[in-house]
Amino acid sequence: MKDASALSNAPEEGSSRRRQILEIAARLFAQKGYRGTSMRDIGEQAGVLGGSLYHHIKSKDALFVELHDSALDQATERINAVVRVRADPWERLAAACATLLDIQLAPDSLTTPMMNDFREVPDRVREQLIRRRDAFEGQFRTLVADLPLPPGIDRSIYRNLLLSQLNSVADWYRPGRLTPAEIARQIVAIFQHG
Numbered sequence: 513m514k515d516a517s518a519l520s521n522a523p524e525e526g527s528s529r530r531r532q533i534l535e536i537a538a539r540l541f542a543q544k545g546y547r548g549t550s551m552r553d554i555g556e557q558a559g560v561l562g563g564s565l566y567h568h569i570k571s572k573d574a575l576f577v578e579l580h581d582s583a584l585d586q587a588t589e590r591i592n593a594v595v596r597v598r599a600d601p602w603e604r605l606a607a608a609c610a611t612l613l614d615i616q617l618a619p620d621s622l623t624t625p626m627m628n629d630f631r632e633v634p635d636r637v638r639e640q641l642i643r644r645r646d647a648f649e650g651q652f653r654t655l656v657a658d659l660p661l662p663p664g665i666d667r668s669i670y671r672n673l674l675l676s677q678l679n680s681v682a683d684w685y686r687p688g689r690l691t692p693a694e695i696a697r698q699i700v701a702i703f704q705h706g
Contacts, residue, residue, distance in 0.1 A: 530568045537569075538579050542621075546576055546632040573637045580641055584648045587615050589627045591651055601658040606700045608655055609678055613692035616682050649675060674703055 536557045540549040551572050554617060555565040569575050594597050595605040597699050649671070656671045685695070 533560065533565070533568050534575075534579065534582075537575055538583075541576060541579065546572075573634065576633060577637060577640050577644075581644050585645055587612065588648055588651065592616065595651070595655070601655070601660065602700065602704055605655045605659065606697055608651065609674075609696035609700055610693040612678055613681055613696050616679070617692050621682075657705055670703070674699070 533554065537549070537554045540553055540557065544553070549572075551565060551569070553576075554569075555561060558565070558665055560568070589607045591611045594611050595604045598604045622660075630641055633641065651669050652675060653667075656667050656674070661667065661670065678696075681692075681695060685692075690698070
C-alpha cells in the first residue's frame with residue numbers, strides 16, 4: 513500500500529511528467545516541424561511507450577494546437593505587461609514590437625517555429641491555429657487603432673505590413689549590431705515617419 517505522501521504527490525507527478533512531454537514535443541516540433549515529428553519520436557525522447565503517451569496526450573494535432581496556443585498566451589501576457597504601463601501610443605507600439613522580437617529572437621524560442629508551420633498541418637487544425645493567431649494579433653489591432661495616423665492610411669494594411677516586418681526579422685537577424693529592442697524602435701520609426 514502507498515503511503516499518504518506518495519498519494520498526495522501522484523497528481524503532481526503526473527503533471528510534471530506531462531509538462532516534460534510537452535517540453536520535449538515543443539522542441540521536436542521546433543526542430544523538425546509538424547510533419548517531421550511523430551508521436552513515436554516524442555515518446556522515445558520522453559522515454560514513454562506508445563500507449564502510455566496517449567494517457568498524457570490526446571493526439572499529435574491536439575498537442576500542436578496546445579503548444580501553439582500556450583506560446584501565444586505567454587507572448588500575449590508579456591506584451592500586455594509592457595503596453596499597459598505606457599500612455600503614449602507610439603511608445604506602446606514600440607514596447608509591444610520590442611517584446612515580440614525578444615520572444616521571437618530568443619535562442620530557445622518556440623513561438624516562431626510554431627507560428628510558421630501552418631502549411632504543414634491538416635486543414636481543420638490550421639483553422640484553429642489561424643483563429644488563435646488572429647486573436648493574438650488583436651493586440652496589435654488595438655495598438656494601431658490608437659495611433660495618430662493620417663486619415664488616408666488603411667489601418668488593417670498598416671498592421672499587416674508591420675507584423676510582416678516583425679515576423680521576418682528572425683530570417684535575417686544576427687546578434688551583435690542591434691538588439692531586438694533597437695530593431696523594433698527602427699521599424700516603428702519607419703512606420704511612424706515613412
